[in-house]
Amino acid sequence: MKKTLFFFAVLICCRLLSQEFWYSYSFQDKHVGYTKVVYQWQEQEKSYIKKQEKYRRLDGEEKEEISCVLSLDYSVLSGYISSQTEKGQEIFVITASDKILIQNKNRLISVPGEKIYLEISDFLKGIAARSKLEYGRIYKGLVLSGDRMGACDARARYLGKEVLWANLEKQECHTFDVTTSELKNFWAKAQMDANGNLIGYSLGSFQVLRVPKEYALEVRQNFPEIPAPFIFDIEQIDRMYIRHSDFPFPIPSGPNQRNKEGQTILRSPDEQETQAFSPQTKESIQPGIHLPSDSEFLLEYAKNIQGNSRENRDIAQKIALWVQENLEKKKTPQGNKLAFFLGFSRNLPAIAHVSLSRACKIPSRLVSGVMYTPGKWIYATWAEVFLGKWMPLYSGGIARGAYFIAIVENKAWGIEDKLVPFSFTLHKLVKKGETLLLDNASSYLSIQEDKVTDKLLGITFLRPADWVLLPKNTQSDMLLLRSIKGNGPAILIKVFELPRSLEEILDTLSKKMGTQENLELLWQQSRPFPKGKAIEVALKSQQQLVYRAFLGEQGKKGIAALLIVPAKELLLIEKGFQDCIFSLNFY
Template structure:
């Protein structure tokens, strides 16, 4: 009986750490999605790489008890960071602590990124409370949650920018999945498959991970041998492979963008780190076909390529494998009373990262709008303000309009969310757009804004374009940066990175 109870406990640990691992992958995917969204405009200012001091050890002496495990983190065989996991038992459950350090490079600028997570669970590893903190330079994103009955009290941010949401739970966070024997491949044979339910902190919904048991595998890492169980995990278009030991702890992980994590000790995990390859240039797309020398003057472009889920509208159309982008013609005049609120309310309300109800953003919006009745002119003023006032600087973090305004600096995602928040505060429906744009002969991942002026019109505060040139190809539309929108954002990693092949067939200058 004791042996059976012990086995169930280990299975629960495996379930917990698989789910926890997927959350780490999703957080990293979202972070990398935003990191990719820089514009080559920033490269023209050539921000210099800062010389960093010694790599920090994250709270190494904070706890001297509990089960602690360290990992090395690699990207394309470069050791760019480390991760620390620790489980501390107490009378009614566990405190699970995870800390990740990454040294990343974007547009020749190096930044340290830290992801700290704390989970309080019961004895079955069902989460009762959590705190996730992403720190990058002076930017910090904090998410917390507490389970009360059948509800999760979820809070994003701190201080005046804090947003709280109550979310109904249909099942416990990290509830036990059924079919333990299938998950472990016991009695089901090789390639047994099952589904694992977990709560997606980014999507704010209950989600399903597809899990396939690949079999047992003997690993040798850092001169140590491990008998492991290998799993393939699939969440949407994100895939990773995980090797766990018999106690349910991760030994090794391989996932998107060449990321790899391996079990280590503290000494070897934190030493000899290096910076990642430049994420922006690494993931740029070199198109085939005709060459465009002045993309800012392009009013029409025809390209060929397989692009999944491409949004289609009056600006962007698709015929077979050919995509046609036509720059919009701006209306001369558009009045507030012409907006149909019932159809556009999602694009007027505050959203995560688009804090249009923040007093500082409302005050700025009123200053920009003044007594102007023509919303076309209001948009033009807002684009000019964001473009001229913000310092062009990479910020390796999740975007926030109020954080960008407080810093008065940002990359394209910061420009996009701040402009969107200002326009909403002015009563103009608007949304963030994620896609690619052409600069110096290559397509780079980028973010800009669209506003409703009788029809959706594009604008790029980073490049000071209204409307955007026709080399801007829209891949995603976001009304908010959390919830279902965050799930879409992971498509940047899952669908597009390394998979887009484009050929420029034709174009027209102004």
């Protein structure tokens, strides 16, 4: 018994003497890196050993390993830094006794000052370690520069204590404004917990936040996109037939997918039969790992989103719309607070969907796998809610359509070994009740007299007289017509998802249509478009080419038609272009 008590006492003591933290870096809402930090107290030397691993992927890949000895106020006594970039490896050595010396293989410099901190976080830890903090006081110090071969002045203004919901828990923290000469006196907002450990800081669109280890390491998961045919209106796809010969892992069969004779058949959730409320389903109401659905903070969010709704379907729809409006399209102040609490995972929308749904007592789960978007398959994690059958929550609503391949259901946190790159072929689908064979163009592209219908792109239009439709490529989101008049005028018709307004798209029209010329806008006019709106514009290039462009939108889908013609031939074919754009419609 005494040995057991001694073992636990040693274990607790070791935890107190050694602390490990993981931080995630995000820039413009993209996960770009992480840092692992370990502080270990050395009782005999009355100092700290700090070991740090940093990984960043912004303008190239960068790795950094640090081993330092820190004093009681967390300033550097000595340190070793190894930095690896695409340019090669650099080694830095720092010593601070009578004077501060920094050395790499090329030079040795002396930094004026009594002490230097490795980073802003250590500078703030040194301030927080003081017995008394004074509100409004500005603290000053030196911090190692970003290139590791110099020092920059640092200042921190203490703003007092506040209660913060961060990293899945409620924390009392010290708040600072902090800046350095390298930041050109732009002030970052930083929070330290009651023990003086960094919670996070933000400056503009750059943010550092303490997160669970699993979230930090997500940046290492770099799954490639899988090219696929361009198909739009995917919510109207009833079934997909995917052919594969040797998957690196078994794809599970379930209500929305089944394996048969060397292929996987995906079904729209609408085709499922209603299922019983099983014990496994009941578990999907409980809080889970990194899913704090019983938190008072999250419960308040769920209550406000639910409002007066009582039906689970209505509540789930409200949750999906709220997540899209506050976490996906942009991060609103309310969305940012929830993200700060949940931890800024790369899968934040799915985590928010499940956490909020469970807080409203709606069974929900996380699913990882592969998801189809026009032109590609992407690796993703999404949420599913149980509404008599499992339905995905995605893109602001209850998703319909057969375009999810579930590989791991009831996802547990950690890097998924099962999610490894693989390839397959989509060879058949059922859309709006009609079977389309992707290796047979006549199955999805029809021309009846002058009426053209593309069932993959979901558009229909009248082909102008004296124009020829060139062969269709399923890997493209465009159709191309050529005139038999003049020197080869062309009309490009392109379909795309619409994340922005038509006016914003006009600013990048040349890029959208696949040309890099600088175009001069001559005029712009509104045009009628079924169940939507449209704009027609005239543009001119420096090469005396005239561009007449039509942009239409309907819901989340956009269409563009671009006429490219030498200026002297415009009158020959302008009427044909007008007939074409006025007949354009979504199928």
